[in-house]
Amino acid sequence: RKEVEQDPGPFNVPEGATVAFNCTYSNSASQSFFWYRQDCRKEPKLLMSVYSSGNEDGRFTAQLNRASQYISLLIRDSKLSDSATYLCVVNKNTGGFKTIFGAGTRLFVKA
């Protein structure tokens, strides 16, 4: 089993739709969590950090459930420009920090 698992998708949604991505992690030593966005043939870039209390940045909302070892990303009012791959990222501390990326979930937003 992979340490960070995501539904690979692709998710195909119309503009204006709400879409949610899930991510599970297997190591309880995981301490900090992020969502990165990667456009086609580009490098990953930080979208947002994920906090236990949940956090929101405009149309994007991230949630963390430590008990279930589960992270989510909600995108409201999808735009064409949201089409990308969304990578779930976990930092775990096992005698030194390791940053682990999920395989990513692909999103296509259509007009």
Next chain:
Amino acid sequence: EAGVVQSPRYKIIEKKQPVAFWCNPISGHNTLYWYRQNLGQGPELLIRYENEEAVDDSQLPKDRFSAERLKGVDSTLKIQPAELGDSAVYLCASSSRGQGASPPGELFFGEGSRLTVL
């Protein structure tokens, strides 16, 4: 401020040939990472440096891969000899945190070096 710079952007070689990738991190970022990304997968860590010290190279295939960061600034990743399965994008990243007991914050990536082994 300049971002993470990598070169070359693209490299095509025949199997068994050597190849090297170069990375210059963001100025002041002491932690440097080399990741490999295969098509449809997330980046996988090859090696992490804190300054000039390789603190995590557990995923680096040491029979053919080597890396160095001699002065704690720029870094080189080498593959010798390359195999067909090494075709991937090699991403360099840096962060201003992630040293010792400090958890890594945001990773800043370069544009990557796309390797094709024929």
